Amino acid sequence: MKKIAVLGTGMAAFGAAHRLVGSPVDVVLYDKASFFGGQTVSFRSPSGFTFDKGPHVSFTKDERIQALLADAVDGRFETVQYKLENHWKGHRLPHPVQTNMHGLPVDVMAKVIDDFARQSLLQTDVRNYEDWLVNAYGRYFAENFPVQYTEKYHTTSPRNLTTDWIGPRMYRPSLEEVLRGALAPATSSVHYITGFRYPSRGGFMSYLEKWARDVAMKLSHEVVRIDTKRALLTFANGVQAHYDALVSSIPLPELVPRIAGAPDDVRAAADRLACSGCVLVNVGVQRPDLTPAHISYYYDRDIVFSRTSSPHLMSPHNAPPGCGAVQAEVYFSKKYLPLAGSPADYVQPVIRDLKRVGLLREDDRIVLEEARLIDYANIIFDHDRPEALRIVHGFLDDIGIRHCGRYGDWAYYWTDDSYRSGEVAAERALGDLR
């Protein structure tokens, strides 16, 4: 039988593996980690807390994927109404702020509305994300809210970003919506995600556990060399493996340097691809009513994290009875904002700021505190990306490495997109065998 090797064991790799079920091929998934799941892994602590690798919920509208995931946990999932909130200079506001300003100082609302109204008559050329923000919301709002958030979350100025990733992610209100949201409390949500599903037990990773039983996987197998001429993979543990077709979901800046004979211009292009990393600070507290919000956004520059989430609100089984949990995300990037210190250095600053924003109280009993690192978190859509990606993907296409997933396609993929991209890559790999 011919063999298709798949690099990775995350959503994209499982999409590929599932697409190949029923084909007369051997399929083996390889991962450098000692666990499967990639970005969708969950960490279950002996004290009864479950934290995902960054907040993960399923909001896919794809009914096929919904059914797949429901079946993967035998129908045991929570269906939850999404609650999102914003923190700005001590104010807590529903999401998105642009239609929920009620409660902000009158001066602030007046400036936002004045600017918004002027700007709506004065649309200018959009060369970057900052221009887009100013056109959409007016300069005052842009500079005081999303520009600051972008610098924290995307680790760079919105001037350095393109606009092709925005889609429904940023809500563009009418003047009437802005006015209504300023004059009265919010009544309805305009967020593009209104609800989500989440496994009842075991964290998001439970979606993958049944799948993992039916797939050949080799964990602790870090690919260090790919010889496409001999179709040979070499792993850090000394093992070598042949393949007839190859699918890869590993991050492009990791993949390219491992390919024997990759030309210098392709290596340089892979190096120009920017991605944020994230320090996750997980805190378990002996109090469940920390916040009603599943996700909270923080705009202020002097608050170390840009988002927090509440794992015990995704599923009550994510924390022991009577306890609550909060996960804070602090972003960095090799290209724009390198990590200052070790992940553990962020634990105390995060706990200090959780108290400043009112999620924790001084007398709260903290029963768990830990830091974890995400090396690759969000693709940064900077102006280098389109050309660098064209060069890298062109090279991979030429040598027959079928890329997929958030970090193989280098796109703003959610789990369902990653899964589907794995299916597409598997089809291309099958084509390579013909």
Ligand SMILES: Cc1cc2nc3c(=O)[nH]c(=O)nc-3n(C[C@H](O)[C@H](O)[C@H](O)COP(=O)(O)OP(=O)(O)OC[C@H]3O[C@@H](n4cnc5c(N)ncnc54)[C@H](O)[C@@H]3O)c2cc1C
């Ligand atoms: C903070 C955060 C929150 C998110 N929240 C959501 C959400 O709420 N809902 C949602 O749908 N999506 C969410 N996403 C997106 C989602 O995580 C991704 O779309 C998806 O998990 C990516 O899967 P993947 O298989 O493409 O990549 P990964 O899961 O990263 O898989 C790549 C695999 O390659 C392995 N690997 C790397 N290098 C090597 C090597 N040299 N040799 C062998 N193996 C290697 C890695 O260990 C990893 O297992 C979120 C992402 C982040 C970062």
